Amino acid sequence: DAGVIQSPRHEVTEMGQEVTLRCKPISGHDYLFWYRQTMMRGLELLIYFNNNVPIDDSGMPEDRFSAKMPNASFSTLKIQPSEPRDSAVYFCASSPGLGRETQYFGPGTRLLVL
Amino acid sequence: GQSLEQPSEVTAVEGAIVQINCTYQTSGFYGLSWYQQHDGGAPTFLSYNGLDGLEETGRFSSFLSRSDSYGYLLLQELQMKDSASYFCAVRDEAAGNKLTFGGGTRVLVKP
Numbered sequence: 001d002a003g004v005i006q007s008p009r010h011e012v013t014e015m016g017q018e019v020t021l022r023c024k025p026i027s028g029h030d031y032l033f034w035y036r037q038t039m040m041r042g043l044e045l046l047i048y049f050n051n052n053v054p055i056d057d058s059g060m061p062e063d064r065f066s067a068k069m070p071n072a073s074f075s076t077l078k079i080q081p082s083e084p085r086d087s088a089v090y091f092c093a094s095s096p097g098l099g100r101e102t103q104y105f106g107p108g109t110r111l112l113v114l
Numbered sequence: 115g116q117s118l119e120q121p122s123e124v125t126a127v128e129g130a131i132v133q134i135n136c137t138y139q140t141s142g143f144y145g146l147s148w149y150q151q152h153d154g155g156a157p158t159f160l161s162y163n164g165l166d167g168l169e170e171t172g173r174f175s176s177f178l179s180r181s182d183s184y185g186y187l188l189l190q191e192l193q194m195k196d197s198a199s200y201f202c203a204v205r206d207e208a209a210g211n212k213l214t215f216g217g218g219t220r221v222l223v224k225p
Contacts, residue, residue, distance in 0.1 A: 103157075
């Protein structure tokens with residue numbers, strides 16, 4: 001399997017622009033997670049889906065952030081409008097279940113908002 | 115809510131043994147996991163403890179004491195490639211089954 005795939009790997013944009021991050025989970029995994037990692041706040045869970053349904057979005061920082069999972073093989077995280085404080089590495093992860101906590105992380109998208 | 119405490123940094127030489135402690139506070143503890151992350155890379159799963167005791171995977175072992183809300187990751191026969199950040203994480207059923215990560219321990223292995 002190719003593992004979790006994320007695109008783009010790097011994104012540089014200007015404040016106020018819309019940013020869309022994409023993720024393809026491992027086939028057969030029922031859970032998909034979006035994380036954000038910064039030096040100041042560490043690794044934070046933003047939202048997670050089970051069978052394409054959002055289960056917990058309490059980590060989404062504000063209304064500028066939205067996430068969708070239209071089917072089992074694709075998810076997006078959108079920031080509109082983007083702000084410099086959104087600069088971070090965004091990871092997507094997938095898991096076959098919540099049992100042994102083995103989450104498989106994608107390579108991440110490094111976002112810089114100028 | 116949940117909170118996890120782990121040391122911020124540990125330095126050791128090749129061949130040595132390093133123990134990274136993790137203490138946690140949760141409402142509905144389910145299990146303790148450990149992840150490794152190299153600079154510029156993604157977190158990768160190392161081990162999981164759902165019950166008290168020691169789990170061994172090669173040079174790495176993980177221990178859990180539920181009564182003490184405490185666990186550790188033991189890195190043996192350290193190699194240069196073990197230089198990375200190590201995160202403990204807990205899933206708290208009382209907090210919606212989210213996986214909460216500690217702040218990470220940066221391990222620097224010197225020759």
